[in-house]
Amino acid sequence: MKCTAMLAAVGVLAAGAAAAQQPPIKIGVLYPLTGGGAVYGVPALAGHQLAIEELNAKGGILGRKIESIERDDKLNPAAASSTMKELITKDKVDIVLGGLASSVGLAMSEVSKQEKVVYISTIPKSIQITTDKLHKYVFRTSANTDQEGDTMAMLAGKNKLSKICHLQLDYAYGNDLEVGILKALPKYAPDAKIVLTLKPKLGATDFNPFIPQVMAAGCDGVLSGLWGPHFVSWVKQAAPLGFFNKIKWISGGEVGSHEIAGELKGEYPDNVISNTYELWYHANDPSHKEFQAKLAKKLNTQETPQWAALGYIGVMYAAAAMEKAKSTEADKVAEALEGLSIGTPVGKLTIDAKTHQANIGQFWGPMVKKSDRAYRMMEPAEYIQPK
Amino acid sequence: MTLTMFTLNAFYGLALAMNMFIIASGLNLIFGVLRVINFAHGMFYMFGAYITFTVAKSWGAPFFVGVLAAAVALGLIAFAIERLLLRHLYDKEHLMQLLFTFALVLLMSDAAKMIWGTDQYSVGYPPGLGGAISLGFVAIPQYQLFLCAVGPLIAIAMWLLVDRTRWGRVVRAATQDREMLAALGVNVPMVYAAVFTIGSALAGVGGALAAPRIALVPGMDATIINECFIIVIIGGLGNLWGSFLGALAFGLVVQFGTVLAPDWQDVLPYLLMLVVLLIRPWGLLGRPETN
Secondary structure: OHHHHHHHHHHHHHHHHHHHOOOOEEEEEEEOOOOOOHHHHHHHHHHHHHHHHHHHHOOOEOOEOEEEEEEEOOOOHHHHHHHHHHHHHOOOOOEEEEOOOHHHHHHHHHHHHHHOOOEEEOOOOOHHHHOOOOOOOEEEOOOOHHHHHHHHHHHHHHOOOOEEEEEOOOOHHHHHHHHHHHHHHHHHOOOOEEEEEEOOOOOOOOOOOOHHHHHHOOOOEEEEOOOHHHHHHHHHHHHHHOHHHHOEEEEOOOOOOHHHHHHHHHHOOOOEEEEEOOEOOEOOOOOHHHHHHHHHHHHOOOOOOOHHHHHHHHHHHHHHHHHHHOOOOHHHHHHHHOOOEEEEOOEEEEEOOOOOEEOOOEEEEEEEOOOOOOOOEEOOOEEEOOO | OOHHHHHHHHHHHHHHHHHHHHHHHHHHHHHHHHOOOOOOHHHHHHHHHHHHHHHHHHOOOOHHHHHHHHHHHHHHHHHHHHHHOHHHHOOOOHHHHHHHHHHHHHHHHHHHHHHHOOOOEOOOOOOOOOOEEEOOOOEEEHHHHHHHHHHHHHHHHHHHHHHHOHHHHHHHHHHHOHHHHHHOOOOHHHHHHHHHHHHHHHHHHHHHHHHHHOOEOOOOOOOHHHHHHHHHHHHOOOOHHHHHHHHHHHHHHHHHHHHHOHHHOOOHHHHHHHHHHHHOOOOOOOOOOOO
């Protein structure tokens, strides 16, 4: 008897609590968490989680708690599509963020279009997401290949390159970045000639077939889209030949990030000019310090990775749009995102109402030796934002 | 192609071939004796590279101590796997063995994530091998020359072990008729365990030796297992010198093929395998299956 009464009481209490608390807002996110892409996906997810922890500590979005539903996209467009559909139909998420590879970003954008759920592309750079394949529900808070190509062409001009070797990985990102560079090169470096274009495959570890060709081509500079492990493997195989003594290496793909510099340490070559979204040791906005400190605490290292900022900014945009729309309905959130400005650790950003592209910039600069550090640092780091 | 370029490319091709041979020879040895197709061999390779990173970079030991540590660690892991798990599957159908080694891949990749996280790592060249040697008309990276020397040494060592020792005779007998061998009083299960251990240790050494010339990232095991299978199939299943030849063909075709026909770089190894299989379905040095 007593037992039943207690059970009844518990039931009443539980029902009361549920009524008082609204259901949480569900944010779905996909990053590569296993395999080769995990190098970037895991820190990006850390930034994503940091943003949600911060928002929840302040009471969530629209007074509702945020529930983060995190999935592995396996760096595979097919897997990402089916996982995203599951997030939408089964988990009933209100918005989807993330993606890393351009191919995955394009696949996720397609699902967002079909299912009419807002997707914020936080890392994929392929220009197509915000041009040919643009639709009502897709937005981008990372840089894109046109913007990156434009800056690389500008740097080629600034460094007075006359004979250029062009290196791109043979897939969506590399091909789109090549287009971006070729479009801008006549403007900044009208006299420069591309004497050699090579396209190693995505995931290549052996660049020995390409290195001697670049050395024999007699170029004074390389424009490269080799990111992460591709760059590291190239450096390791080319450095013994003295490759970097004479050739200026202007690179997209964020090889100026601390993740690469901190790992390669003394092996990091001379003459590299590259980019990164964020630098733990350099700020262009007062709010960066607080963000970096929190991230350092979460990841338990002072030298935090740049990718976290992208995950963080994506969530902050989602939250700001829902607050502005006073709703989680996809149509209203999409409308709210158009033209929306927010403050971020890398400064104030605005999403263009027409192209759905945020005007996020990147830090660009030469990677220089420091007498008091074991690794190179970007100095001076110039924040280049699209006009 | 100038003589300089040809020489340089030939050395690169040979170095790649020798690195691949060290890994593939282990896979081949295991298949030859145990008749098990070990999908986890690529994962053993990755563990070899990561262990070298931990020993040589995190702990600051000399590079070659790292290589030795990779061999020993992979040997121990493989021995435990064979004794505790794999040996129960020899009499089961092939599908069970395949599923088992595939499960190992998944388990070990999660274990690697727990131990090393998902960061990207780099191991420096050992002192004295990080530069290039000038041959007058061309400069060859020292580490590539080193790989060109180590590969044949390992091949000869394995040949001596398998063809010139009593233990090697037992191993070869085990491939022919293990029941008879057991009836003669040989401890066949221990022979199997030893072969699996040595084969896996070779994957570890292959990974350790690859570590200074590539980036260490999760997923670096993905393509290596396919490439090893290609080499073993080209050379002839279970044949040591076949794997050596297969690796040479693989290394040179990939290197020169990528230089001459870059658009074909993805399919070159498969084309090579296709051509060999059309002409000699049992591989370069393999023997036709007789029933």
